[in-house]
Amino acid sequence: MxxxxxxxxxxxxxxxxxxxxxxxxxxxxxxxxxxxxxxxxxxxxxxxxxxxxxxxxxxxxxxxxxxxxxxxxxxxxxxxxxxxxxxxxxxxxxxxxxxxxxxxxxxxxxxxxxxxxxxxxxxxxxxxxxxxxxxxxxxxxxxxxxxxxxxxxxxxCSTTGYVVPLHALERAFGPLEAVLVTTLQAISGAGYPGVPSLDIIDNVVPYIAGEEEKIEWETLKILGGLSRADASSPGGAGALAFDMHAAHPLRVSAACNRVPVIDGHTECVSVRFARRPPPSPQQVREALAAFAPDAQALGCPSAPRRTIVVHEEPDRPQPRLDRYYQDGAGVSVGRVRQCAVLDIKFVVLANNVSIGAxxxxxxxxxxxxxxxxxxx
Amino acid sequence: MxxxxxxxxxxxxxxxxxxxxxxxxxxxxxxxxxxxxxxxxxxxxxxxxxxxxxxxxxxxxxxxxxxxxxxxxxxxxxxxxxxxxxxxxxxxxxxxxxxxxxxxxxxxxxxxxxxxxxxxxxxxxxxxxxxxxxxxxxxxxxxxxxxxxxxxxxxxCSTTGYVVPLHALERAFGPLEAVLVTTLQAISGAGYPGVPSLDIIDNVVPYIAGEEEKIEWETLKILGGLSRADASSPGGAGALAFDMHAAHPLRVSAACNRVPVIDGHTECVSVRFARRPPPSPQQVREALAAFAPDAQALGCPSAPRRTIVVHEEPDRPQPRLDRYYQDGAGVSVGRVRQCAVLDIKFVVLANNVSIGAxxxxxxxxxxxxxxxxxxx
Amino acid sequence: MxxxxxxxxxxxxxxxxxxxxxxxxxxxxxxxxxxxxxxxxxxxxxxxxxxxxxxxxxxxxxxxxxxxxxxxxxxxxxxxxxxxxxxxxxxxxxxxxxxxxxxxxxxxxxxxxxxxxxxxxxxxxxxxxxxxxxxxxxxxxxxxxxxxxxxxxxxxCSTTGYVVPLHALERAFGPLEAVLVTTLQAISGAGYPGVPSLDIIDNVVPYIAGEEEKIEWETLKILGGLSRADASSPGGAGALAFDMHAAHPLRVSAACNRVPVIDGHTECVSVRFARRPPPSPQQVREALAAFAPDAQALGCPSAPRRTIVVHEEPDRPQPRLDRYYQDGAGVSVGRVRQCAVLDIKFVVLANNVSIGAxxxxxxxxxxxxxxxxxxx
Amino acid sequence: MxxxxxxxxxxxxxxxxxxxxxxxxxxxxxxxxxxxxxxxxxxxxxxxxxxxxxxxxxxxxxxxxxxxxxxxxxxxxxxxxxxxxxxxxxxxxxxxxxxxxxxxxxxxxxxxxxxxxxxxxxxxxxxxxxxxxxxxxxxxxxxxxxxxxxxxxxxxCSTTGYVVPLHALERAFGPLEAVLVTTLQAISGAGYPGVPSLDIIDNVVPYIAGEEEKIEWETLKILGGLSRADASSPGGAGALAFDMHAAHPLRVSAACNRVPVIDGHTECVSVRFARRPPPSPQQVREALAAFAPDAQALGCPSAPRRTIVVHEEPDRPQPRLDRYYQDGAGVSVGRVRQCAVLDIKFVVLANNVSIGAxxxxxxxxxxxxxxxxxxx
CATH class of the missing domain: 3.40.50.720 (NAD(P)-binding Rossmann-like Domain)
Structure with a gap:
């Protein structure tokens, strides 16, 4: 290049x-x-x-x-x-x-x-x-x-953070079947003046208008591929289309919350893999840490030098301490562990005003x- | 009585x-x-x-x-x-x-x-x-x-809030099969001096030591029944035992977060029912609102007059506004809606220092x- | 009555x-x-x-x-x-x-x-x-x-809180000559939506438009008396006028800050009395605690039963703990001590949405x- | 050098x-x-x-x-x-x-x-x-x-911030006679674990043990000079001693508050000059902006390139926006204006963990x- x-x-x-x-x-x-x-x-x-x-x-x-x-x-x-x-x-x-x-x-x-x-x-x-x-x-x-x-x-901004590890996992272990994500989103995601202080100091607002729909829909478009339409397509046979992860249907459920944090969206994620048995937490940690996107290989000057940092400390990532990782261009993951309902759960932190915007x-x-x- | x-x-x-x-x-x-x-x-x-x-x-x-x-x-x-x-x-x-x-x-x-x-x-x-x-x-x-x-x-305190609606749902619709809960817990849950302010202002801590294990285990003991042991039991045949929801095994997965809120634990819950098809969001709302526990029927003076309030506003419950409901003895539920991964999801708020303690x-x-x- | x-x-x-x-x-x-x-x-x-x-x-x-x-x-x-x-x-x-x-x-x-x-x-x-x-x-x-x-x-709202102890002091010890007040004002004083959360979480804003002028001017009108104008008055001889504390000119200097507190204005006040020597801190404490306004004597149902509580603990009053005193109708004073520049300094807390509004x-x-x- | x-x-x-x-x-x-x-x-x-x-x-x-x-x-x-x-x-x-x-x-x-x-x-x-x-x-x-x-x-840390502009003023306009300072101090000043979050979220604590005494005493030692003792001194005639601003006695009165801010002490200061008439606000602004300390002249690598920034916007300095000025080594001043009780008042912000420590x-x-x- x-x-x-x-x-x-x-x-x-x-x-x-x-x-x-x-x-x-x-x-x-x-x-x-x-x-x-x-x-x-x-x-x-x-x-x-x-x-x-x-x-x-x-x-x-x-x-x-x-x-x-x-x-x-x-x-x-x-x-x-x-x-x-x-x-x-x-x-x-x-x-x-x-x-x-x-x-x-x-x-x-x-x-x-x-x-x-x-x-x-x-x-x-x-x-x-x-x-x-x-x-x-x-x-x-x-x-x-x-x-x-x-x-x-x-x-x-709330989609951006968590699709990075999801994509890394699909690349390493094949398609995901289900994703359940609960977000704790920073106020800066709402712009300025944005969230009134009377609504958020000593408080949580368990709703952000339109946000859950955005995460659920955007995830499919981003993680899905481009495929050639068949003759029945309005674009005609051979036209390119976003396939919305159609080859392996993916169910995504999001619950979004606003919390009194300036910058940095924290997201609690549980995933189920198509492959059985699913990877272990340790395999997941290694795959996330090893992930390198095309943007890095291409030599993009603003791409993070390391994309995902996997924290070993049990109480990380935290928005105030980790949102500046790679000048806000990287993604922090922590608490990778088994999920009793799906397969694996973990915490993602991404800087919503940097990599998120x-x-x-x-x-x-x-x-x-x-x-x-x-x-x- | x-x-x-x-x-x-x-x-x-x-x-x-x-x-x-x-x-x-x-x-x-x-x-x-x-x-x-x-x-x-x-x-x-x-x-x-x-x-x-x-x-x-x-x-x-x-x-x-x-x-x-x-x-x-x-x-x-x-x-x-x-x-x-x-x-x-x-x-x-x-x-x-x-x-x-x-x-x-x-x-x-x-x-x-x-x-x-x-x-x-x-x-x-x-x-x-x-x-x-x-x-x-x-x-x-x-x-x-x-x-x-x-x-x-x-x-x-984090178990107390959310088992109330879970119990109301089991009473109305039969056993649950899976529960995934993500908590946003108030600092008062950690006692005094508890959480250092440097750790929580403009921050979220996605970890509370031992908390997830407590929720996952306590839920089974509370929602389960008492059954008579058979002869192989150490207590001997006929001894009473907590059955840990054994008749219908229940998988519970919890992810716990500390947030900068004084009082009031907010919990995002997704559930899957054994019964197919599952109840609709509207049926869930009605069952929750109608729920009346024994403590109320008995005439306990400290029991809430109404146990569960179901909010219709999309952005409720919120800890700062709803933690005083029924002097903190009641439970607030909102955002009852379908879950694309399990069946139904909703938000619970309970006052961790009142009903939670x-x-x-x-x-x-x-x-x-x-x-x-x-x-x- | x-x-x-x-x-x-x-x-x-x-x-x-x-x-x-x-x-x-x-x-x-x-x-x-x-x-x-x-x-x-x-x-x-x-x-x-x-x-x-x-x-x-x-x-x-x-x-x-x-x-x-x-x-x-x-x-x-x-x-x-x-x-x-x-x-x-x-x-x-x-x-x-x-x-x-x-x-x-x-x-x-x-x-x-x-x-x-x-x-x-x-x-x-x-x-x-x-x-x-x-x-x-x-x-x-x-x-x-x-x-x-x-x-x-x-x-x-910021004037209301601190003129109550000032008035109590003037009633007990005669006119004040100088008052220097620095406020730490709650966000609710700005109404809703009011202060954007991005402006006040993890922050202080050392300015509230027009507030210092209001405090400095309103204090004089409130603490001053009503007097009969002389013939040169536009209202004519004998007309009533607010005298703006004219008999004993009073200098008031205010510095106003917004802080991340929901309700309750905290104010650090230093005063100089006309009378020499000035009263001691203990005399001031006693006068404040003994103060009973006309509204109380008249039997107003919403008047506080006790008007001023004087805290002995060194770290009180605090807005979160003391703003509900007398259902927000009373005023809390603490830290009464000598001031090396004026005579006496102390801290006032008043509930800006109750007694302040x-x-x-x-x-x-x-x-x-x-x-x-x-x-x- | x-x-x-x-x-x-x-x-x-x-x-x-x-x-x-x-x-x-x-x-x-x-x-x-x-x-x-x-x-x-x-x-x-x-x-x-x-x-x-x-x-x-x-x-x-x-x-x-x-x-x-x-x-x-x-x-x-x-x-x-x-x-x-x-x-x-x-x-x-x-x-x-x-x-x-x-x-x-x-x-x-x-x-x-x-x-x-x-x-x-x-x-x-x-x-x-x-x-x-x-x-x-x-x-x-x-x-x-x-x-x-x-x-x-x-x-x-609370002394450091405000003595810089005080010293700049004394250098430009001669000795000060009186200083009244009210602080709004960050939680990081109390170390870790330091201030419990239950004490400071949605709150102000109008007291920091020993802090007011430190400010009042340290200011005199820092702004004072070194003088030769006379024969009655315990050190003997000719010994050097800190004169505690003795040539022009300086009265300092401090009121200290803890506020929910991570880093950055905000201080509201009023001063009285010995010289009459005192300098105007504009003269004060110019003197502060022009101030260059010895550390800068000496070429200290950690000294700020500019020492004091004087803000013209009415709502600055603010800790969250201004604490990183000069990597935290500089001091921000704003709202320079007349004081109705002393001569001039202004707001100082200094990063308590950087220049303050x-x-x-x-x-x-x-x-x-x-x-x-x-x-x-």
Whole structure:
């Protein structure tokens, strides 16, 4: 794979929001990408970034963007960008991202709007970068076909963390049959202002609107493969389709809770393997620790050097102590043990604002560059 | 059933501890029981209660006990008590409670030491007061047999909350086959000083030592029945034994987490019924709401008027808002819905310091009085 | 004083908000007042209260109001009410409260809009009910003069707590010269949704917009007296005016912080007395403990039985343990000691949603009833 | 000043504790110092560091020390060390540090035991490194005089933060007359296990044992100068003594609170200057921002590049957002404004585990190396 030899100009949509601030922080020091344009709502457009943003990161606003004038989220304002990262809210992301794609821009989105689109890959970069193979078919839907424009989405923050070990397990031991996951999700997953403090201090909220459905559905799309449709398919014989893990049907049940944690989603997972007997806890630990995703092999600069750390201490992972593992790009697993109902249970921790959001989009773009899916 | 006509003198062991303070608070206003003696460690013995205790309740120390001189936890100091409630720590509870029983005192304990004893009932008062039938056999182990002394334990705080709806479901729909529970437990469950604040603010600890084993084992003892042993039993043919749900083997898998909540354990539960097809979510909701335990029928003054409240709002129960339901003696259930892996899933909230600890012991004693198990 | 012999019908404006919910909770069990009408925004009007409100109290919605249909906040809808309590937000309270007064209704408001009005008393009921003497002059401003309508406001929640001990000290030891107060304020003071959790978990915000100015100004109006203006006054010779503590100028400096506490404002106060030598810490403790306000002497049913509790333990008061003192109507003081810069320093704790908000308005109304300021 | 040309071997006493872990983390990457020996209690001695420590940092244990065998805290075990940093608890620090000094080792201590010793400098490295001039006299107390051994302490974590701006103000505007400070202190200041979570979640504790006395006394020693005693001094004419700000007596009044914040002490400060009229808020802001301490001029590698950042936003500094400023070695000030009682008030934030503890000791050692007080 050839790494780019010249800086690639990129833009950020929704740059003043929670995820947008993370994009800006990460891209300001990226080895390949250079921040060229920042987009936000009409209310912010025209103002220097430092004035438009209510900055909530623990590092200062990168000096290079303090005085950058925020643009409106229209494609004409991002013409010089090869890639656009979207941290837009779902209520506006659909139309804007579609317009950017139609203007032949490569869009890597953190929004949910296109995740269920049958031609849009839903990619967790440590899991299913192979789904980028759908891009040509996505571009071919347009008349004339798009040369460079497309949309790739990343997954919901609570899905991202736990599909990494699930994928590692399927790679090592074959298909899973059932997954039961209970999440303890950080408040930053709800954006800003997000969760009112009166709702969460000294409290747990055992419900996050739409979250369980997202986990249950997205897991199938991500862990499933791409298959060629038969003649009865609306796309016609030979069209590519996401198979939703159809070869080995997978039942997923999620229960989602909000807890008073700033960053880092903790997830208690139980799984049942198709293979009997199932692997032992020790085999599972070894398979998880050994897992290396394509993104790492490709040499993506933002991919974690080690993907999954398996804790031996009985009380880890913990969000406050482990969310910075691999700068938030890695995944922590602990407490791998037998489950009396399914086969194996364990705890996953993933940083919802890093690998669970902006970092995922950036690695997705890195992979797409290395695989020549992004034309530059 | 005849309610007592004269006050019954009671004592509290471990009266200065977290659970002991709850016993004192509740017994100070009890309609039948009158606080006669308070016991604590030798360090506290001899001092007025108000000086010996590091009071952490939001109500003041009851006036009637402020100046009561704390006693050592020896049976001679509690001779006038008919009932003794124990909030002792596990490291001393074993020997002390045994000594009190041997001195022919009725002991209702919150400690774990005797929960696995084959002659000691492990009673959640909203579930299995029928297990008091074991007491004569327990007394008969002694030479000469005890006339009034025995030990009854209540369950671990995380077990107590969720076995109430499980029992209601078994009563309505027959035996369960599998239960998977993930807990989000309050810090007060660990006593005082308990959980260091550095470990839990902005954090979750996905491990509580021994807790998962307790839930998995205690559930079987509580939900199981009493059966007559056959001739091969060490107790001989006809001896009573706790059958650990043996007629319909039940698999229980627990994953326990500590969260930054003061009081109130939240538990995400998935269950599978033996009966096919299983009941619908609506049938489950109705069965839970209709559930009335024996303790209520008997007229126990500390039993909740309604046992289970079923919330219709999607985001309830929540510990901060719902832990005071029925003065902490009731159980809240919400989010009853289908589970893609087992049959039905729901959320349970129980107040770990009330029904999960002191309140349970007190209702157990009330039942034992009404059933003439306590002699007075 | 004659207590009312028949129920007095009352209404609540802003009944679905945070303060409004407290009004509803308290008034549902009030011995004199009976809830007759609930008002809220046009969005809520016409719906049963239980549907219109996002109930956030730890006690259930009072049964008597669950099905009460919410009204718009217009005087015609509250004609049968003798008293109207206002928990309206400041952005609408001004016009609505003025309209209710003009319609000859007695308004007791928790909003800030009229606090600086030269004819509106700003009353902390444990301090300056004497300021009700301004009501006739307020009514006389209208043409024709109002017979029953007027507005009385209570103070900002952070002012209320600490002026009670300040007033007790002035009554015992004469005027204060300087007060320096640093607050640690609960999140509930900001209403709902109020403070985003991302801003306050594991954090302190050393700023609350407008709060320091409110404390510094309101303290002078509350602790000051009513005096007769001279001929140069715009009101003419003999008009009553709030003197803003003018006889003994008082310097007040406030520093306000938001902390992650649900309810209960903690305030660190240092004071300097005019009198030299100043009283000793022990004299201050005795004066505070002995303080009995007029509201208590009058027999107001919602007044605390004891107003100020003086803690001897060095680490009290604490919001979580002491905010329920006297059902939140009392004030806790602790750590009375010498100040190396001023004279005496101490810590005050007051429940901002009880005595700091709804409870104050209700006691104000009780006093006004007993003093025949409210005509019924 | 000559920077050292060879690594300087250093040891850490109390290496498994909260402050010790910070020392280890910082020293593992220090440009001059190399970790040579780790000391802890006899219980830990003999075990590899990674096993002996309950590691609570968000970065992993430095690889170079994982397998280092922990030693007992006796001088013989640290003979090869030029400098020893002490993170010992106060209950053992006195004897151990004295023994290390007597064995001619240079001790930089975070413990309180020697802070009030008339020959031990109490140094905040951004303020009073000039007090190192006391070392020769400290060494001369011994028979024979010590050649290399001495003790230097740093200040209490709550003192450290706010004396930096106080010193900057005195340098710019002359002596202060009065300082009133109210602190909101993080839980990490109490070590581990430290503050029980039941005491601080949803709570404030308005008391920290001994803390107010420490602030009030240490401020005078740090801000005061060194003066030559007259003939009546016990040390004889010409002996050096800490003058405790005697030339311009300074009154300091502190009120200390514990708040639910992990790291970062927030302090609300009001000051009165001797000079009349006092400086304006704008002059104060400029003086604070311009302040550069000796440690910076000397080129200490751990000194912050900028010492004080002055925030213009009204709601800053905040501990969660600002505690990492300059890797925790700098001090944040905000809300500089007039005080109605004294002259000027402002908010200070300092990272209590960095500049407030280990970082201070390390910079002190760096200064002592550069000034040739440490012989190596």
């Amino acid at each position: 050839q790494h780019p030899t010249a800086p690639i100009p990129v833009g950020v949509l929704g740059a003043t929001g929670t995820v947008g601030q993370r994009f800006v922080t990460l891209l300001a020091v990226h080895p390949w990408f250079v921040l060229h344009a920042l987009g936000a709502s009409p209310r912010s457009a025209g103002r220097p970034y430092a004035q438009a943003v209510n900055w909530k990161q623990t590092t200062p606003i990168p000096a290079a963007v303090r005085d950058v004038v925020v643009r409106e989220c229209v494609p004409e304002a991002f013409r010089e960008c090869t890639i656009v990262f979207s941290g837009l809210d779902a209520d506006v992301a659909g139309d804007i991202e579609a317009a950017f794609r139609a203007a032949d821009l490569a869009v890597f989105s953190n929004a949910k709007n296109f995740r269920r689109d049958p031609h849009v890959p839903l990619i967790v970069p440590l899991v299913n970068t192979a789904h980028l193979a759908m891009i040509p078919q996505q571009q071919a839907q347009f008349t004339p076909p798009l040369a460079r424009g497309f949309i790739v989405t990343n997954a919901n 902006a970092t995922s989009s950036i690695i997705n773009a890195e992979v797409a560059v290395l695989k020549n899916v992004v034309k530059y | 005849q309610h007592p006509t004269a006050p019954i003198p009671v004592g509290v062991l471990g009266a200065t501890g977290t659970v002991g303070q709850r016993f004192v608070t509740l017994l100070a206003v009890h309609p039948w029981f009158v606080l006669h003696a308070l016991g604590a460690s030798p360090r506290s013995a001899g001092r007025p209660y108000a000086q010996a205790v590091n009071w952490k309740q939001t109500t003041p120390i009851p006036a009637a006990v402020r100046d009561v001189v704390v006693r050592e936890c020896v049976p001679e100091a509690f001779r006038e008590c008919t009932i003794v409630f124990s909030g002792l720590d596990a490291d001393v509870a074993g020997d002390i409670e045994a000594a009190f029983r041997a001195a022919d005192l009725a002991v209702f304990s919150n400690a774990k030491n005797f929960r696995r004893d084959p002659h000691v009932p492990l009673i959640v008062p909203l579930v299995n007061t029928a297990h008091l039938a074991m007491i004569p056999q327990q007394q008969a182990q002694f030479t000469p047999p005890l006339a009034r002394g025995f030990i009854v334990t209540n369950a671990n 002191a309140t349970s012991s007190i209702i157990n004693a009330e039942v034992a009085v009404l059933k003439n198990v306590v002699k007075y | 004659q207590h009312p012999t028949a129920p007095i019908p009352v209404g609540v404006l802003g009944a679905t908000g945070t303060v409004g919910q407290r009004f509803v909770t308290l008034l549902a069990v009030h011995p004199w007042f009976v809830l007759h009408a609930l008002g809220a925004s046009p969005r809520s009007a016409g719906r049963p209260y239980a549907q219109a409100v996002n109930w956030k109290q730890t006690t259930p919605i009072p049964a008597a109001v669950r099905d009460v249909v919410v009204r718009e906040c217009v005087p015609e809808a509250f004609r049968e009410c003798t008293i109207v309590f206002s928990g309206l937000d400041a952005d609408v309270a001004g016009d609505i409260e003025a309209a209710f007064r003009a319609a000859d209704l007695a308004v007791f408001s928790n909003a800030k809009n009229f606090r600086r009005d030269p004819h509106v008393p700003l009353i902390v009921p444990l301090v300056n009910t004497a300021h009700l003497a301004m009501i006739p002059q307020q009514q006389a401003q209208f043409t024709p003069p109002l017979a029953r309508g007027f507005i009385v406001t209570n103070a900002n 709804a409870t104050s308005s209700i006691i104000n109304a009780e006093v006004a009833v007993l003093k025949n300021v409210v005509k019924y | 000559q920077h050292p040309t060879a690594p300087i071997p250093v040891g850490v006493l109390g290496a498994t504790g909260t402050v010790g872990q910070r020392f280890v983390t910082l020293l593992a990457v220090h440009p001059w110092f190399v970790l040579h020996a780790l000391g802890a209690s006899p219980r830990s001695a003999g075990r590899p560091y990674a096993q002996a420590v309950n590691w609570k940092q968000t970065t992993p244990i430095p690889a170079a020390v994982r397998d280092v065998v922990v030693r007992e805290c006796v001088p013989e075990a640290f003979r090869e060390c030029t400098i020893v940093f002490s993170g010992l608890d106060a209950d053992v620090a006195g004897d151990i540090e004295a023994a290390f000094r007597a064995a001619d080792l240079a001790v930089f201590s975070n413990a309180k035991n020697f802070r009030r010793d008339p020959h031990v400098p109490l140094i905040v490295p951004l303020v009073n490194t000039a007090h190192l001039a006391m070392i020769p006299q400290q060494q001369a107390q011994f028979t024979p005089p010590l050649a290399r051994g001495f003790i230097v302490t740093n200040a209490n 280990a970082t201070s000791s390390i910079i002190n050692a760096e200064v002592a190396v550069l000034k040739n007080v440490v012989k190596y």
